[in-house]
Amino acid sequence: MEDRIINTSNGLPETNSSPQADSSVLKVWGGRSLEGHVTISGAKNSALVLMAGALLCSGDCRIRNVPLLADVSRMGEVLSALGMRLSRSGNIIDINASEITTSKAPYELVTQLRASFFAIGPLLARLGEAQMPLPGGCAIGARPVDLHVRGLQAMGAEVQIEHGICNARVTDGSRRLKGAKIYLDLPSVGATETLMMAATLADGETIIENAAREPEVVDLANFCISMGAKIEGAGTSKIVINGVPKLHSTDYNVIPDRIEAGTFLLAGAITRSDLILSPVMPEHLMPVIAKLEEIGVPVIEEQPNSLRIKPAQILKATDIDTMPHPGFPTDMQAPFMSLLAVAEGDSIINETVFENRLRHASELNRLGADIRVKGNSAFVRGVSELSGAPVEGTDLRAAAAMVVAALAASGETTIKGLNYLDRGYDRLDLKLQKIGAKIERLEDTEADALASKAESSSETTNGTASISN
Ligand SMILES: CC(=O)N[C@H]1[C@@H](OP(=O)(O)OP(=O)(O)OC[C@H]2O[C@@H](n3ccc(=O)[nH]c3=O)[C@H](O)[C@@H]2O)O[C@H](CO)[C@@H](O)[C@@H]1O
Ligand SMILES: C=C(OP(=O)(O)O)C(=O)O
Numbered sequence: 001m002e003d004r005i006i007n008t009s010n011g012l013p014e015t016n017s018s019p020q021a022d023s024s025v026l027k028v029w030g031g032r033s034l035e036g037h038v039t040i041s042g043a044k045n046s047a048l049v050l051m052a053g054a055l056l057c058s059g060d061c062r063i064r065n066v067p068l069l070a071d072v073s074r075m076g077e078v079l080s081a082l083g084m085r086l087s088r089s090g091n092i093i094d095i096n097a098s099e100i101t102t103s104k105a106p107y108e109l110v111t112q113l114r115a116s117f118f119a120i121g122p123l124l125a126r127l128g129e130a131q132m133p134l135p136g137g138c139a140i141g142a143r144p145v146d147l148h149v150r151g152l153q154a155m156g157a158e159v160q161i162e163h164g165i166c167n168a169r170v171t172d173g174s175r176r177l178k179g180a181k182i183y184l185d186l187p188s189v190g191a192t193e194t195l196m197m198a199a200t201l202a203d204g205e206t207i208i209e210n211a212a213r214e215p216e217v218v219d220l221a222n223f224c225i226s227m228g229a230k231i232e233g234a235g236t237s238k239i240v241i242n243g244v245p246k247l248h249s250t251d252y253n254v255i256p257d258r259i260e261a262g263t264f265l266l267a268g269a270i271t272r273s274d275l276i277l278s279p280v281m282p283e284h285l286m287p288v289i290a291k292l293e294e295i296g297v298p299v300i301e302e303q304p305n306s307l308r309i310k311p312a313q314i315l316k317a318t319d320i321d322t323m324p325h326p327g328f329p330t331d332m333q334a335p336f337m338s339l340l341a342v343a344e345g346d347s348i349i350n351e352t353v354f355e356n357r358l359r360h361a362s363e364l365n366r367l368g369a370d371i372r373v374k375g376n377s378a379f380v381r382g383v384s385e386l387s388g389a390p391v392e393g394t395d396l397r398a399a400a401a402m403v404v405a406a407l408a409a410s411g412e413t414t415i416k417g418l419n420y421l422d423r424g425y426d427r428l429d430l431k432l433q434k435i436g437a438k439i440e441r442l443e444d445t446e447a448d449a450l451a452s453k454a455e456s457s458s459e460t461t462n463g464t465a466s467i468s469n
Contacts, residue, residue: 026415026429028406029438030388033311034273036435040261040280041067041426042091042254046219048115049193050254051075053220054095055084055122056200057227059249061095066254067426070419071113078109078116082123104131107164111136113423117145118190121198124157124168128175132166138395138420141354147184147191154180155195155202179204179243187212187237187324193220199241200229208239214325215284219255226250258284259331260425261307263400266335267432268309269297270342270408275435278306287328291336294318295343317345317382322353334360334401340380341369342408347380360398363391367409385410393417396424403428407437
């Protein structure tokens, strides 16, 4: 195991990037092509919600192919705080939720990641009550939880939000949620997952209309089905769940991370490289592969679970509108912008899912990109090359966008915001090193020394300038 992974009291390893901004940086020397094979880790957004789903089961749950991420460690801390027992060995997490000691999740932890809020569904289903602080996650929009709340109310819960805490309780004597017909105003991934989990133990049939169709929703449904839940239609916009009194133990494998795989496809495309990625589920990457092919990047499905990307002759501009699955994923929008920044011609990117997810545009401009933002649209005028500079990842995928751009930029790029990157990428720097990237992580102290050196040299420069004025 890598030396920047330490053991924590909940038995899960923790990366040493704190949720607060840390001063570690990545240094990237760009302009090199990459070559070789990349192993894709398990999906962050599946693993996290499966861990919450383990709350539904009073026996043992073994979850395999769990990525090594800061968010996974934090989710482990949330579940430990509720009384669950967890242990991790490599990519396997064992969870036992036979005893849940409290229905109150800790504020300091829940506010650090969005997925922890989704535990409100299984907690309410198991205990008949839950007190869940409003969630955190990437600051990419207001991200309300009204759809989760309205769905739980339809299932018979009384829900009040007071002092930043969502207090939910089933007041009738049975303490059991009731099946309901729920129409989601928009196909929210989290609300679909919260309500599907809650419905597995509810009394009667629940129908979720306009449900999210993301692969992670399907993975959660399959996980619950492996524990004895009765769920039909996951992956379509109508999910039907028939509640059962109890779920049993399971041993389950998380699907590969389509966003990590997509990020490596973009790293390959921008550096004109020949890369093989596995394991992947190519059908989960269809919208990303279609866009890559449209702009001139050959992507070949060599085997059912692997993808090969070959160097493009030229990269052409295109337009992208982010959409719920199976549309183009919002989580790929930032790294794709890095690629379009060096494509020939003008591209327009419309972010339709989140209202504040274009902050990486100005950071890409520091690297020489030519991008203007108006409302939720980015107008990208392709430039012939990028040049290294200090930049910051302002959220998880924005940080990934900086890495993708830096791999192509001439000279040296220093990237801050690794506390975001480590939330969702399993040792990205090490995986990139393995395929030939020149990339190095400077931990806090080294990075601090570098920053103060840069500061003192800029003070000197400013001083010289003012004297000469
Ligand atoms: C941990 C996890 O799985 N995170 C993913 C999940 O986030 P998350 O589940 O938070 O995303 P949603 O699908 O719920 O959000 C989509 C849109 O619905 C809105 N909304 C959502 C819930 C609600 O109650 N009310 C409401 O208005 C949101 O503000 C957003 O504008 O799906 C997103 C969309 O694919 C991804 O970017 C995130 O990586
Ligand atoms: C936005 C993301 O995560 P979260 O919902 O956990 O903030 C993401 O994975 O890109």
